[in-house]
Amino acid sequence: MSDLLEIKNLRKSFGPVDVLRGVNLTLHKGEVLAVVGDNGAGKSTLIKHIAGVYHQDLGDITLDGSKVDFASPKEGREAGIETVYQDLALADELSVGANIFLGREPIKKLFGLFPTIDNQKILEETENLINRIESHIPPKAPNVAGLSGGQRQAVAIARALYWKAKVVILDEPTAALAVMERDNVVKLSKLLASEGVGVIYVGHNLVEILDVADRVAVMFQGQVVHVTRSEDTTQEELIKYMTGFSETKVA
Amino acid sequence: MKKFTPILASATLAMSLVATSMSATAAESYVPVIVKATTSEYWQTVFLGARAAAKDAGVRIEELGAAAESDIAEQIAIMENTITRQPTAIVLAPTATDPLSGTVEAATAAGIPVILIDSAVGTDAYASFLSTNNYVGGQKGAEALAQCIKDKTGKAEGKVAYLTSLAGVESLTSRDNGFLDGMKAFPGIEVVDNRIGNNDMAQGLTNTLDIMSRTPDLVGLFADNAIMGIGAGAALDERGGNKPCLIAFDADEQEVNLLKDNIIDGLIVQDPYMMGYAGVWFAAAAGHGARLPKEIDTGVMVVTPSNYKESKFAGLLDPKKRQLGSFVGE
Amino acid sequence: MSVLQTSELNKQGVNVSVIDKLSQRIKQKGVPVETFVVLLTALLWVVLSFASPYFLTEGNVLNIMRQVSISGIIAFGVLFTILIAGIDLSVGSVAALAGVVVAKLLVLGLPIWLAVAGAMGLGIAIGLFNAFAIFRLGIPAFIVTLAGLQAYRGGALLASDGMSVSGLPKAFSAFARGEFLGIPTLFWTMVIIGLILHFVLTKTRTGRYLIAMGSNQESARRVGINISKMTFLAYTLSAALAALAGILLVSRLSVGTPTAAMAYELNAIAAAVVGGASLFGGRGSITGTFIGALLFVTIANGANLLGVDPFWQMVAAGVLIAIVVYIDNVQKRRKSGV
Structure with missing residues (x-):
């Protein structure tokens, strides 16, 4: 597995508060890397730097071997970094297809003159995509407002998949979901990785993390304090690192 | 006077x-x-x-x-x-x-x-x-309307309606009451409809058209202020064809234009x-x-297409032309 | 399952299953406001055509067409601001101001096209200013356009010295009174504008982005939609169409009045909302807005033809708005999953 994303000595302060204190982390192509840590450990700040929402004070982010420095989330997105936020960020009044293609609609010319949205193509592609992720989303639903949390999550993930994102960041994707739907998200995350995407999976539920992730990175007080393959670790060990009671961290 | x-x-x-x-x-x-x-x-x-x-x-x-x-x-x-x-x-x-x-x-x-x-x-x-005296003005409006109908059809008979600009305003209510009481002197004329226009000219226009749809044989209309008068005038102008008599209160510039065009048949001028x-x-x-x-x-005075050119009305229809003599008045 | 059983048990199985499916659908999704309003309007037309022998006469239908045209054009513009979860309360005042300005310019002797262009230009400028205050200065749309409601009306009064402006050329009045193929030119104007806007809203990226923005502004921003452009588009369109409606109103009345189009903003908002637009943004259509405008015009026309007490007519329109806004609220609650 090659290094898809490399983060070196990333530092960020908000006024007097040091939120990131030299983060080092590597993401490989085709893996699910879970990032865990207590509230305030710096998880959200870290992923917002990767997505281009925040700008680091110091340190480098390298994507596919070249340094990147995004001025906005839009630039990050164009470079192939897709974030699926906790609040899902779908336009409720638009259909599944319209959401997947929002901002990148295929165009056909009406009478060879007026550029119009090719809704037929959107519908076909959406149906293919839904089959591909083996989800039960109704492709023709007039809007996504009526979909369940899991279905909406699937739409957001399908969007990332379709647009061939290199890195997909899932920010607590199961936080608002019913237990039944969590398995589906775990399945979709693995599917993304199997398609060659590097997945960063931020979460709290350690059982779920150990199930979904290939590797786990633990953050504590603005640093990545431990990285391990998930089959080599246990919940208890992760909790130790998360709470700062590990032997390496006792100082 | x-x-x-x-x-x-x-x-x-x-x-x-x-x-x-x-x-x-x-x-x-x-x-x-x-x-x-x-x-x-x-x-x-x-x-x-x-x-x-x-x-x-x-x-x-x-x-x-x-x-x-x-x-x-x-x-x-x-x-x-x-x-x-x-x-x-x-x-x-x-x-x-x-x-x-x-x-x-x-x-x-x-x-x-x-x-x-x-x-x-x-x-x-x-x-x-x-x-x-708004009540007297309304009465004069009724008389002028009856006169116009008589001039056009040969007899003071038929259906008429009136347009109220706003409900619950004392001066307008007095005009309307004066008009209704004035109409009692003409037993051949029946007041069949009344619409309120919210002091909106476009609604005065619409109400006039609707009144005429509802009563195709309408022979007369009374509008109790300038806004209703102009609205009703625009409606009659737009509709064309055989037009009922229209008497309106006030002497707004556009009302005077409509009077000159024979669309308004009489203005009750204060x-x-x-x-x-x-x-x-x-x-x-x-x-x-x-x-x-x-x-x-x-x-109040009644100005009609036949008498509006008389000098005594000049200052009433266009206040810029108003000249008061040494004994005031006309 | 229940659908299948019912249809098997009943001799008129097909019909029952259709009704059953429909009622299930209604239970799941509720009746869309649009459907309710279309049915109500159709019902009203049927009832009125029986209740009044004059309702379906050619003259009356032409009257309704002319009347719905001006309120429809204003409502189309306001719909665009509602779609992006905004509002435009200044349209009535903008219509009055544009009307007074076009009348003044005509009285000054300008050619008709130039006078109209001048008044339209003013409307566009007002729309750009509204959008600037809302988007760049960050003042809520409600506040900006409420201030505009006062200020532009004041402008109309100042421009006209508080008096109506008369003495317009006959050719100018002829437009609003004209007909083409037996249909009033006013109605043609509204239909053409409506078709273009319907096309933009349903078929183009611009329309989709407006809906996306009104639906979830943050997500629209994240996918790179130009929020600024959409805001300027919506408010400029709203003010420009209000100006056009004001000009058409002057053409129809043959006089520019500073007190024209009073409270038209409320009628426009009511038409859009009754036609299925959500005041929370992201939802609404041109066809629905047209039906909404038509419904209010029909109510007023019907009340006039039946000689209903004008006070009851106001009560009826008010009750209708209350019902529709209530339905809108229920939808919003359903949408937020409560």
């Missing part, structure tokens, strides 16, 4: 004597003229008359009023602020009968004479009241210029302690 001119003339004469004798102080007199709304041609004409009187009587006036006739609170506020400034006298066209009574009493109690124009208040603590002119004269006189007649009727 007949009963009005001599009274006003005598008052004017008496007052001009007073004014001359006290010209030193008169030059510093200050009279606020508070109208219902600064935004209509009618009240602008009142101001024109007031300005002429201010020049003639040598007083300074201030032109005040709310933006909309419906804004009663604003007019009360203007009155309260004015009383605080202790003017010589106040000329007021009250927007509502009872809500303005308190401020009128307060002004009188503060030693400031109040000259009411156009509309009444619910107290008699005022110095003088100059107005059109004399807002004279209300403003006489109101300021009376205010100046009252400021010098002159006793004023309690009530003055400034009169």
